[in-house]
Amino acid sequence: xxxxxxxxxxxxxxxxxxxxxxxxxxxxxxxxxxxxxxxxxxxxxxxxxxxxxxxxxxxxxxxxxxxxxxxxxxxxxxxxxxxxxxxxxxxxxxxxxxxxxxxxxxxxxxxxxxxxxxxxxxxx
Numbered sequence: 001x002x003x004x005x006x007x008x009x010x011x012x013x014x015x016x017x018x019x020x021x022x023x024x025x026x027x028x029x030x031x032x033x034x035x036x037x038x039x040x041x042x043x044x045x046x047x048x049x050x051x052x053x054x055x056x057x058x059x060x061x062x063x064x065x066x067x068x069x070x071x072x073x074x075x076x077x078x079x080x081x082x083x084x085x086x087x088x089x090x091x092x093x094x095x096x097x098x099x100x101x102x103x104x105x106x107x108x109x110x111x112x113x114x115x116x117x118x119x120x121x122x123x124x
Contacts, residue, residue, distance in 0.1 A: 002026045002113045004096050009118030012086055016122070020081040022096030022115055027077075033102040034079040035111055036070060038092035038120075048094070049081060050105035059105050064090075086122045093117040 008020040022034065033052055039045040049070040050059045058070050069082040079096060097111035104110060 004098065004113055004115035006094060006096050006115040006118040009094060009120045011121045011123065014086060014088055014122055014124050016086050017082070017084045018086065018120060020083070020094055020096075020118060020120075022079045022081075024077045024079075024098060027098070027113070029100050031098045031100060033098065033105050034070075034072065035097045035102070035105055035108075036079075036081050036094060037097060037108055038090075038094045039117075040089075040092040043092075045095070045108060047106040047108070050102075051079060061106075083120070086120075088122045088124045091120060091122050093119050 003025045004022055006020055006022045012018055031053060033050050035050040036048040037045050038048050048061050049068055051070045051072050067085045072079045095115055095117045097114045099112035102110040
């Protein structure tokens with residue numbers, strides 16, 4: 001049974017930082033990409049960042065470039081999202097996701113497995 005568990009969310013003031021973690025277990029197939037998405041209240045889920053498990057290649061949503069950094073620890077099967085200079089508009093539930101065939105890292109339909117999400121709230 002594949003499980004993705006996100007941790008690290010919380011309440012932070014604007015300008016602050018948080019680091020999210022996503023631990024993957026039970027995944028026996030090949031997975032090229034791990035993605036981070038977020039969903040604000042009343043809005044659709046949107047792409048935030050992605051990292052290649054083997055390559056380390058990264059992709060970011062334009063609005064988080066220079067503030068967020070995605071990284072991974074293959075031995076621990078863990079992916080991180082370091083979020084700095086947080087803004088109120090970053091407030092959302094953050095999800096990690098993976099899958100065997102991710103043709104476009106920005107499109108959630110290519111991700112088969114999802115975590116339960118962790119709430120990030122940034123106060124102004």
